[in-house]
Amino acid sequence: MYVSTRSVTGDKSTASEAILKGLAPDGGLFIPESIPRIPEDFTLSKGAWYAMYQAMKPYFEGDELEGDLEEIAKNAFSFPVPFHHNEGKDTLELFYGPTAAFKDFGARFLAFSMEKLLEKRNRDLCILVATSGDTGGAVASAFHNRKHLSVKVLFPKGRVAERQQKQLTCWDGNVESYEVDGTFDDCQKMVKDAFMDSSLSGLSSANSINLGRLLPQMAYYVYASSLYKEIYGREAVFIIPSGNVGNSTGAFWAKAMGAPIKSIVLAVNANRTIPDYLETGEYRPRPSVETLANAMDVGAPSNMERLFAMFPSVEQFRENVASYSVSDDEIRRTIGEEYRESGHIICPHTACGERVRRDHYADEDTVVVATAHPAKFERIVEPIIGGPVAIPKQLFDILQKPSAAKSIGTDYHALF
Numbered sequence: 167m168y169v170s171t172r173s174v175t176g177d178k179s180t181a182s183e184a185i186l187k188g189l190a191p192d193g194g195l196f197i198p199e200s201i202p203r204i205p206e207d208f209t210l211s212k213g214a215w216y217a218m219y220q221a222m223k224p225y226f227e228g229d230e231l232e233g234d235l236e237e238i239a240k241n242a243f244s245f246p247v248p249f250h251h252n253e254g255k256d257t258l259e260l261f262y263g264p265t266a267a268f269k270d271f272g273a274r275f276l277a278f279s280m281e282k283l284l285e286k287r288n289r290d291l292c293i294l295v296a297t298s299g300d301t302g303g304a305v306a307s308a309f310h311n312r313k314h315l316s317v318k319v320l321f322p323k324g325r326v327a328e329r330q331q332k333q334l335t336c337w338d339g340n341v342e343s344y345e346v347d348g349t350f351d352d353c354q355k356m357v358k359d360a361f362m363d364s365s366l367s368g369l370s371s372a373n374s375i376n377l378g379r380l381l382p383q384m385a386y387y388v389y390a391s392s393l394y395k396e397i398y399g400r401e402a403v404f405i406i407p408s409g410n411v412g413n414s415t416g417a418f419w420a421k422a423m424g425a426p427i428k429s430i431v432l433a434v435n436a437n438r439t440i441p442d443y444l445e446t447g448e449y450r451p452r453p454s455v456e457t458l459a460n461a462m463d464v465g466a467p468s469n470m471e472r473l474f475a476m477f478p479s480v481e482q483f484r485e486n487v488a489s490y491s492v493s494d495d496e497i498r499r500t501i502g503e504e505y506r507e508s509g510h511i512i513c514p515h516t517a518c519g520e521r522v523r524r525d526h527y528a529d530e531d532t533v534v535v536a537t538a539h540p541a542k543f544e545r546i547v548e549p550i551i552g553g554p555v556a557i558p559k560q561l562f563d564i565l566q567k568p569s570a571a572k573s574i575g576t577d578y579h580a581l582f
């Protein structure tokens with residue numbers, strides 16, 4: 167069962183209830199009452215999706231989705247999860263999903279789970295998403311053609327990268343895109359206002375704090391750390407480019423389940439909230455600053471509540487969490503170094519992780535997590551490496567599709 171980070175002894179929800187609710191009724195985030203162990207029969211021999219299914223299984227014990235979980239995992243995790251090997255200083259590539267970033271894992275699992283739950287209830291839901299980049303594309307792609315579900319994506323006019331915008335606007339059928347004449351904050355406010363309007367019903371969100379997005383991010387760490395251990399016979403330090411720390415929370419849950427992870431390091435950009443907390447012992451969320459790794463431009467990480475639930479005191483936090491900040495200059499330098507030394511092309515987010523490896527873990531067994539394909543950030547990467555970045559097939563397919571968005575102002579009534 168699942169409880170809220172704000173009342174761990176309060177009301178309990180099943181996994182399915184937590185997925186449909188998104189946020190706990192008291193405004194907290196859902197966490198498991200206790201973290202389960204990796205199942206005894208866990209195996210790598212049936213492929214990544216099956217290992218991920220096994221890692222998630224104990225979280226759905228007795229749940230109404232228990233019997234559907236294998237099928238959901240098979241459909242949601244239908245793309246490779248490869249390592250880029252470099253003698254134990256490896257990179258875990260989480261960008262082979264339809265929108266070429268790790269968010270595809272969580273968004274797809276959430277979409278297939280919600281579809282099953284709504285089918286059982288014979289209900290429909292409309293998902294509202296405000297996006298400044300990656301999230302909207304992953305959600306739109308994941309929910310496209312899912313039954314009982316429709317999506318309205320809101321993005322700020324002229325403030326989204328070209329290829330990102332394409333990923334928001336190339337869908338038809340049950341996915342509609344709205345180009346808002348305003349800022350990202352205006353988009354978020356429109357979504358909030360719509361949720362508050364009691365004359366509207368059947369609305370939901372697909373936030374990155376949803377349990378259904380977090381559990382897959384736990385599962386690929388169980389898989390990848392076990393595979394690393396099998397290959398090298400040792401445990402690695404996992405270095406994770408982080409913003410809202412949802413991806414890294416998944417890694418902490420995996421480690422608590424017994425996954426062979428030596429330690430977990432959060433690589434952040436110039437948004438220093440977490441390194442500052444480790445240094446000063448005082449937690450001070452703040453407005454975000456813009457960087458080259460824009461999907462990590464977060465000053466008040468939404469999943470910190472979940473990490474604080476695991477490590478409540480600053481001493482416990484320091485014992486378990488390391489974090490380093492990387493500047494835009496260092497991001498550029500690292501993309502260049504990595505390319506010149508080995509021909510390996512990395513995105514600006516992944517570059518934060520690579521910088522932290524080079525500066526702080528050079529002598530250790532390490533895995534840097536590659537959170538997006540570099541072709542999504544060609545405007546930054548191509549001038550640095552002095553040539554084109556090949557576009558992966560899944561991104562190429564999206565870029566070929568016709569796109570359409572409705573232009574609207576900042577009044578949410580235009581959405582309905």
Ligand SMILES: *Cc1c(COP(=O)(O)O)cnc(C)c1O
Nearest residue numbers: 408409410411412413461537538
């Ligand atoms: C969302 C995102 C991140 C940050 O992940 P969090 O779970 O918010 O910490 C890092 N890199 C890329 C490419 C992303 O899209």
